[in-house]
Amino acid sequence: MARIKLDRIHKVYGDRYPAIHDLSFEIEDGEFMVFVGPSGCGKSTALRMIAGLETISAGELIIGDEVVNHVDPKDRDIAMVFQSYALYPHKTVRENIAFPLRMAGVAKDEIERRVNEAARILELTPHLDRKPGKLSGGQRQRVAMGRAIVRRPRAFLMDEPLSNLDAKLRVQMRAEIVKLQRALGVTTVYVTHDQVEAMTMGDRVTVLKAGRLQQIDTPQNLYQRPANVFVAAFIGSPSMNLYQATLAGSQLTLGSQSIALPEAVFAARPGLGAYSGRSLIVGIRPEDIDDAAVTDKRDYAEISAPVTLVEALGAETMVHLALDATWVDAEDPDIAAAETMSRTAVGRFSPRTQLRAGDRARLAITPHNLHFFDPDTRESIW
Amino acid sequence: MADRPSPDFGKTVINLAALVLVLSYALPYVYLVSTSLKPPADVQQIPPSFFPGRVSLENFATVIGTAGLPNAFVNSTVVAVLTTLLSLLIAVPAAYVSALYRRRITVIFLLFALVTRMVPAVSLGVPLFQVMKTLGLLDTTLGLVLAHTSTAVPLALLLMSAFFEGVPKELEEAARMDGCTRFGAFVHIILPLMPSGLAITALFSFIASWNEFLFALLLTSQNSKTAPIVIAEFNSVYGLAWGPMTAAAVLYSLPVILVTLLLQKQIVGGLTFGAVKG
Ligand SMILES: Nc1ncnc2c1ncn2[C@@H]1O[C@H](COP(=O)(O)OP(=O)(O)OP(=O)(O)O)[C@@H](O)[C@H]1O
Numbered sequence: 017m018a019r020i021k022l023d024r025i026h027k028v029y030g031d032r033y034p035a036i037h038d039l040s041f042e043i044e045d046g047e048f049m050v051f052v053g054p055s056g057c058g059k060s061t062a063l064r065m066i067a068g069l070e071t072i073s074a075g076e077l078i079i080g081d082e083v084v085n086h087v088d089p090k091d092r093d094i095a096m097v098f099q100s101y102a103l104y105p106h107k108t109v110r111e112n113i114a115f116p117l118r119m120a121g122v123a124k125d126e127i128e129r130r131v132n133e134a135a136r137i138l139e140l141t142p143h144l145d146r147k148p149g150k151l152s153g154g155q156r157q158r159v160a161m162g163r164a165i166v167r168r169p170r171a172f173l174m175d176e177p178l179s180n181l182d183a184k185l186r187v188q189m190r191a192e193i194v195k196l197q198r199a200l201g202v203t204t205v206y207v208t209h210d211q212v213e214a215m216t217m218g219d220r221v222t223v224l225k226a227g228r229l230q231q232i233d234t235p236q237n238l239y240q241r242p243a244n245v246f247v248a249a250f251i252g253s254p255s256m257n258l259y260q261a262t263l264a265g266s267q268l269t270l271g272s273q274s275i276a277l278p279e280a281v282f283a284a285r286p287g288l289g290a291y292s293g294r295s296l297i298v299g300i301r302p303e304d305i306d307d308a309a310v311t312d313k314r315d316y317a318e319i320s321a322p323v324t325l326v327e328a329l330g331a332e333t334m335v336h337l338a339l340d341a342t343w344v345d346a347e348d349p350d351i352a353a354a355e356t357m358s359r360t361a362v363g364r365f366s367p368r369t370q371l372r373a374g375d376r377a378r379l380a381i382t383p384h385n386l387h388f389f390d391p392d393t394r395e396s397i398w
Numbered sequence: 399m400a401d402r403p404s405p406d407f408g409k410t411v412i413n414l415a416a417l418v419l420v421l422s423y424a425l426p427y428v429y430l431v432s433t434s435l436k437p438p439a440d441v442q443q444i445p446p447s448f449f450p451g452r453v454s455l456e457n458f459a460t461v462i463g464t465a466g467l468p469n470a471f472v473n474s475t476v477v478a479v480l481t482t483l484l485s486l487l488i489a490v491p492a493a494y495v496s497a498l499y500r501r502r503i504t505v506i507f508l509l510f511a512l513v514t515r516m517v518p519a520v521s522l523g524v525p526l527f528q529v530m531k532t533l534g535l536l537d538t539t540l541g542l543v544l545a546h547t548s549t550a551v552p553l554a555l556l557l558m559s560a561f562f563e564g565v566p567k568e569l570e571e572a573a574r575m576d577g578c579t580r581f582g583a584f585v586h587i588i589l590p591l592m593p594s595g596l597a598i599t600a601l602f603s604f605i606a607s608w609n610e611f612l613f614a615l616l617l618t619s620q621n622s623k624t625a626p627i628v629i630a631e632f633n634s635v636y637g638l639a640w641g642p643m644t645a646a647a648v649l650y651s652l653p654v655i656l657v658t659l660l661l662q663k664q665i666v667g668g669l670t671f672g673a674v675k676g
């Protein structure tokens with residue numbers, strides 16, 4: 017077990033733009049760290065540099081107390097779970113799990129004991145003598161886990177290990193991996209592009225975009241205090257609604273609508289006062305909008321907007337609203353262009369709502385939960 | 399509707415066409431075998447008969463008694479086995495590197511390997527003779543092995559790199575994470591995945607050497623003559639000895655046919671290139 021420290025790490029493939037730019041942070045001993053971000057943001061690259069499978073163009077990588085930039089993967093004492101599992105097709109499950117121990121020169125009976133133990137933990141005992149080709153996706157995934165845990169390495173690296181499973185199994189394995197990691201207490205770096213996985217699994221989450229660190233924090237803090245527009249939109253589903261707005265004194269104007277911000281909002285965000293008389297970006301999470309006619313929310317401000325679509329999901333109802341303020345693009349390359357173009361706000365409404373498409377809705381908005389961003393730097397205003 | 403051929407009809411046509419094709423390959427060989435089984439008197443009968451009127455093993459008896467032939471078979475075997483081993487030793491790691499670490503330089507490398515095959519063997523004969531003479535390797539097993547290896551390696555290289563293309567890169571990476579060096583990963587994980595590829599490549603290298611005539615003719619004279627040379631000599635040294643010559647040719651072809659039959663499963667399996675599933 018060990019901490020992992022990245023110190024001003026850069027990665028350039030060939031002569032192209034940097035895939036990782038100036039990445040510095042520290043992963044604590046025993047911590048479950050998630051790397052999340054849209055496709056191509058450099059998550060795998062960062063992970064593979066920690067693994068030693070990719071060279072580091074500049075900066076220092078420290079595992080434990082040792083600079084490992086030039087240490088071979090086999091000598092880093094780190095286990096990795098691949099997205100494709102990368103099981104050895106010609107070896108049985110038993111041989112697959114035993115392989116890292118055999119390479120480490122562990123004694124035969126000790127290998128036997130530890131493989132059996134890993135198989136028991138992962139419920140693979142009945143399959144030990146089968147070949148990976150004969151296993152289901154979930155079983156293969158667990159063999160890959162078994163191969164990683166059997167060696168008791170200093171750290172686990174996992175690159176989207178659940179993305180080849182169906183949704184139900186994914187949720188189940190998500191919980192199992194977290195449980196296993198807690199039990200073993202091994203420092204873990206987990207790569208995903210799924211913000212739900214990031215939020216539910218990580219002790220802390222590193223958000224990357226285009227090779228640059230956006231924010232590194234606990235899931236709660238990412239949600240409540242996103243550092244910038246990108247993180248605000250990336251974390252949470254459906255995405256945060258982002259609009260151009262103007263502030264005049266305590267009066268916030270969003271298109272044709274306006275809200276009086278209570279004093280507490282300015283107290284919580286001392287920087288906000290300076291934006292009086294200027295434009296800024298305001299963010300409203302779907303869960304902070306409700307139908308004013310039926311809401312349980314208190315201390316809300318009211319605005320109104322036409323309803324364009326109502327999706328009843330049972331426990332909640334998603335209501336799409338055509339706010340007439342200017343929509344702000346979050347610059348997430350994974351959000352389909354069409355989705356950005358539709359530019360409707362989404363509210364996560366109480367299922368008691370009677371609203372229909374075409375109605376003009378009275379909306380209850382909680383001012384304390386609004387997010388504010390600088391329109392130029394796109395950083396949060398605090 | 400009525401004039402559209404039924405699927406059965408189509409299948410029959412395809413099977414017939416395949417049969418004709420196979421026969422056209424097989425016919426010369428069948429004729430060779432049938433001639434070898436004729437008594438010496440019938441071999442040059444006019445008009446020639448396709449099937450032997452009487453079956454006789456006399457030609458085979460003559461051949462086995464011929465001085466120099468058993469020795470030539472031994473030479474052929476030694477040269478072909480050594481050529482196969484040396485070719486695999488060179489081509490397999492090279493193919494792996496050029497397939498898994500594809501760079502401009504490895505593409506050029508493979509291309510150049512192909513170019514050597516495009517030059518007619520005859521034009522290589524003279525320089526090769528000079529080289530072997532300089533090295534003092536004329537009429538030696540080693541000299542012939544080196545010559546044969548130079549022709550077998552390009553083919554082995556291309557075959558093996560096609561097989562390696564199908565291996566996911568993550569397998570090597572997983573092995574390296576599990577404590578292997580790159581070479582260890584190659585030996586422990588990648589090579590054991592390739593029995594078909596290795597079998598086919600070995601077979602092709604073996605056949606290339608086993609059947610090679612020109613270099614053997616140029617580079618050997620006494621000690622390390624291979625069987626194809628000795629078989630060809632039946633028609634000069636002993637006059638027109640068609641019967642024994644066909645018998646020798648049949649004997650000489652048997653090992654290759656036998657090995658091919660033995661490796662049938664690997665060969666057919668291996669022809670679906672790159673089907674390594676995780
Ligand atoms: N071997 C490589 N050679 C050149 N460029 C590469 C290589 N690997 C990755 N890249 C580039 O580096 C950037 C980061 O890639 P990376 O695979 O780390 O992204 P990722 O965040 O893991 O994306 P995904 O979610 O799609 O897996 C991308 O722009 C990618 O095209």
Ligand SMILES: [Mg+2]
Nearest residue numbers: 059060061175
């Ligand atoms: Mg990736």
